[in-house]
Amino acid sequence: MSKYKGVIVGSALFILLSFVFGFHYVKSEIIKEKVASFKLLAISVTTESVKEDVWNEHLNVIGNIHANQSVDVxxxxxxxxxxxxxxxxxxxxxxxxxxxxxxxxxxxxxxxxxxxxxxxxxxxxxxxxxxxxxxxxxxxxxxxxxxxxxxxxxxxxxxxxxxxxxxxxxxxxxxxxxxxxxxxxxNSSTAIVDLEDSSQQYVDFSISELYLHSVQVGQDLQFKSDAANDAEYHATITAIEPSSDRNTHNIELRAVTTESVPLESGMYVDATLTTSDSNTVISVPSVAISYTLSGDTVFVLDTSTKQVSANSVSASSTSTSSYSQDSEKSETPFYEYKVVQRTVEIGPKQGGYVGVLSGLKEGDVVVTSNQHQLKNGGLVLVNNQRPLVTHTQPSK
Structure with a gap:
């Protein structure tokens, strides 16, 4: 009897082990199959095509208002x-x-x-x-x-x-x-009253002597002040100091206002001087730039990977519910792309746009939202039905 018991126990143990190993094998195969067939949902983004522009350089300066004539009587x-x-x-x-x-x-x-x-x-x-x-x-x-x-x-x-x-x-x-x-x-040193002739107003400011070649009489100066609710005013340069300050190496300039300005003499203004210098740049919305310690980058669509999204609605709903609502109402299909992360060289900035000096070319399409969810080679779902609201394109 003991011989038959050993055979039975051995057979039962063999069957049990076969079942356990078989279960784990089938489980691993199922997992491999699921992993192989798994596809991450595309991230819903907005995009904008970039173009080449010629921008004039700007100098940001602090100026102060002067009346036509002012004296302590x-x-x-x-x-x-x-x-x-x-x-x-x-x-x-x-x-x-x-x-x-x-x-x-x-x-x-x-x-x-x-x-x-x-x-x-x-x-x-x-x-x-x-x-x-x-x-x-x-x-x-x-x-x-x-x-x-x-x-x-x-x-x-x-x-x-x-x-x-x-x-x-x-x-x-x-x-x-x-x-x-x-x-x-x-006596002759006693101030009686201040007398101001504001029939004409000036903006006096200074620039570094390094920019002397970039300014000339007749150039436009835009300025604004918090005291005037940031309304923009204009002045025209009428005089340039013929010498540089030996201590600060700055050159004084004066611009006459072209309109009535509701500011008092002595008040400070934030001014922008458009110089005669210009740069050829790729104009990119500033929100498209990701600033990091290792360099400034943008995500660019790989247009060769374009395909119609089979689950546009579900993909967009993973990002924002508003996109999902738009996609349900629209009959226009959404497209999926792969994105490429590029390092770019940043240049001047104007009106909510950044001039890229290298790393992009005209016609590239950059991502302008949800960059924090993206990675190099990842999938995106382009949804421009609710385009990104940016500042007005800067004037040339």
Whole structure:
């Protein structure tokens, strides 16, 4: 009996082992078959064809607004203020009297000097008559004439001082907030009020001397300010400083505004100067560029792998539900492509676009969305029914 039991146990063990190994073999074959037939769903993306453009170079600078004329009004004479004849913020005309100083002492000096002039004139007139009768010498008459001229000059000097006791506007414009009051004693260094003539405005800015060859009188300057809600204004370069600053090696430029600008003198603006230099670049939306430490890259469609997607709807739904809704409504088929990742050299930037200097050619189609889900050689489903909204293509 023991012999038959051994045979039975051995047979049972053989059958069990055969079943186990057979199960694992069939399982591995099924897995291999499934893996071989498995295909990753294509990633839904948007694309844009790139083209070659000629871009003018731009310089971004900080400028500040200047009025046509601006001055701190001051007196040429010292004295106590007797009258203030303007209001803060008022528009004044050239020659309007702004303040009057106490001129009582000068007027008294004027009267005294006037008497001396009259006396000198009388003496001169009398001696000229006597000269005709040879009662006085020519030398005496000449001395009296010189004395009369000297006294007259003193009178004119005092008269000018009296006139200077009235501080007048040197040009037409708006005054600011007055800094003096009646009774204040002022001198030639005392600021009375700020006077601005904003009939014409300028933008002053500076550039590195390295860019001197790129600028010239007549070029356009675009500028904007947060204070004006980033509205864009234009100015035309009218003057270039003939020398470079020896410390900063910058060159000062001035541009005159071509329109009324709601900005005050002294305010800063962000300005862009279009130079005379130009580059031939491949214009690419900035969102198509992937910036990495190892280099800047883009994903480009391999158009030779184009094929109609059999499951456009299901593929697009793995990316965004909005694409799935569009694909259900559209009768236009979606196409699948393989993508190639390329390293590119980045150049200038303008209006939401980047100029690529190398790595792309005109006619290449770049991916503009979902790049983080892609890999080199991966499949994409092109869905441009809801195209990427980018900035306006930059002007040449």
């Amino acid at each position: 001051k007196s040429q004479m010292s004295g106590q203020i007797k009258e203030v004849l303007f209001k803060s913020g008022q528009f004044v005309k050239k020659g309007d009297v702004l303040i009057k100083l106490d001129d009582a002492l000068l007027k008294a000096s004027y009267k005294s000097q006037l008497a001396k002039v009259e006396l000198a004139r009388t003496e001169l007139k009398r001696n000229r008559k006597l000269l005709k009768n040879h009662s006085v010498s020519q030398n005496s008459v000449d001395k009296l004439a010189a004395q009369f001229n000297a006294e007259s000059a003193k009178l004119e000097y005092i008269s000018t001082q009296v006139e200077y006791m009235k501080v007048k506007a040197p040009f037409s414009g708006h005054v600011g907030i007055r800094k003096v009051d009646v009774g204040d004693f002022i």
